[in-house]
Amino acid sequence: MRVHQLGDGDPDVAVVAAVHGDEPCGERAVARLLADPPVVSRPVKLVVANELASDRDDRYVDEDLNRAFPGDPAATSHEARLAAALERELDGCTTLALHSTQSYGDPFALVDAVGEETGAICAALSIDAVVETGPFADGRLISYPRTVEVECGYQGSDSAADNAFRLVREFLGATGVLPASSTPRDVPVFRFTERVSKPAGREEYEVFAENFERVAEGETFAAADGDPWVAKEEFYPVLMSPYGYERVFGYAGERVGSVSAAGPGVSAGD
Ligand SMILES: [Zn+2]
Numbered sequence: 001m002r003v004h005q006l007g008d009g010d011p012d013v014a015v016v017a018a019v020h021g022d023e024p025c026g027e028r029a030v031a032r033l034l035a036d037p038p039v040v041s042r043p044v045k046l047v048v049a050n051e052l053a054s055d056r057d058d059r060y061v062d063e064d065l066n067r068a069f070p071g072d073p074a075a076t077s078h079e080a081r082l083a084a085a086l087e088r089e090l091d092g093c094t095t096l097a098l099h100s101t102q103s104y105g106d107p108f109a110l111v112d113a114v115g116e117e118t119g120a121i122c123a124a125l126s127i128d129a130v131v132e133t134g135p136f137a138d139g140r141l142i143s144y145p146r147t148v149e150v151e152c153g154y155q156g157s158d159s160a161a162d163n164a165f166r167l168v169r170e171f172l173g174a175t176g177v178l179p180a181s182s183t184p185r186d187v188p189v190f191r192f193t194e195r196v197s198k199p200a201g202r203e204e205y206e207v208f209a210e211n212f213e214r215v216a217e218g219e220t221f222a223a224a225d226g227d228p229w230v231a232k233e234e235f236y237p238v239l240m241s242p243y244g245y246e247r248v249f250g251y252a253g254e255r256v257g258s259v260s261a262a263g264p265g266v267s268a269g270d
Helices: 025-035 051-056 076-089 116-124 158-174
Strands: 001-008 011-015 043-047 095-100 106-109 130-132 148-156 188-197 206-207 220-224 228-231 236-238 248-260 261-268
Touching: 001 025, 011 025, 011 076, 011 158, 025 043, 025 076, 025 095, 025 148, 025 158, 043 076, 095 116, 106 116, 116 148, 116 158, 116 248, 130 220, 130 248, 188 236, 206 248
Parallel strands: 011 043, 011 095, 095 148, 106 130, 130 188
Antiparallel strands: 001 043, 106 148, 188 248, 206 220, 220 228, 236 248, 248 261
């Protein structure tokens, strides 16, 4: 783990890159910020979490860091030790964690549940959607309050790195580290309802649905070797892709409202 700091004092704002070693967008955004460091109004930590996995261009060394929290300083697993160290490093911080995906090209955010502070941050980010993970956040960094994860775009793409840099600037604007760089706006909020399982050992997987676009009851939204996967009831696909995960296509969600430029929390929506 590598920790940089802008500004003097003990930071209570943090940006975390490289939770996954094969998602370079966050590290590139941090490097870009450090190459031309802005003048800050309050101190901020910039953390490159899993340096070892990043050097190997692997997602992780022993286990997925983003399923390993709270971790254990005495564990044999690299990521279990790192999770414990990262938790200590981020204690008391309002945190933005940068990720990228195989399922969606534009940025969106994930939170455990939208709170007053995380809602205001999400309304300041140029994102398509906010996803509340609820009980599905088990072992993830966002199971901690005051933490927002952003998916910045396709893994390894230049656009994900550019998006990550813009999202970091917007986050630092929303937390008073930098002057605000965006005008808050309404962003739709979805909530995970279930994992959509995927059969193992097939040759070809397909996903026909678009993430965040409603799938109707009876619609064929995915296939495995041509066998159709049909929606039993309507849902909104989230993080859904043919090959992004080994055992699931992704998640089914419901639309629960919006975070609003007008105020904190989730307002009821369509
Ligand atoms: Zn990730």
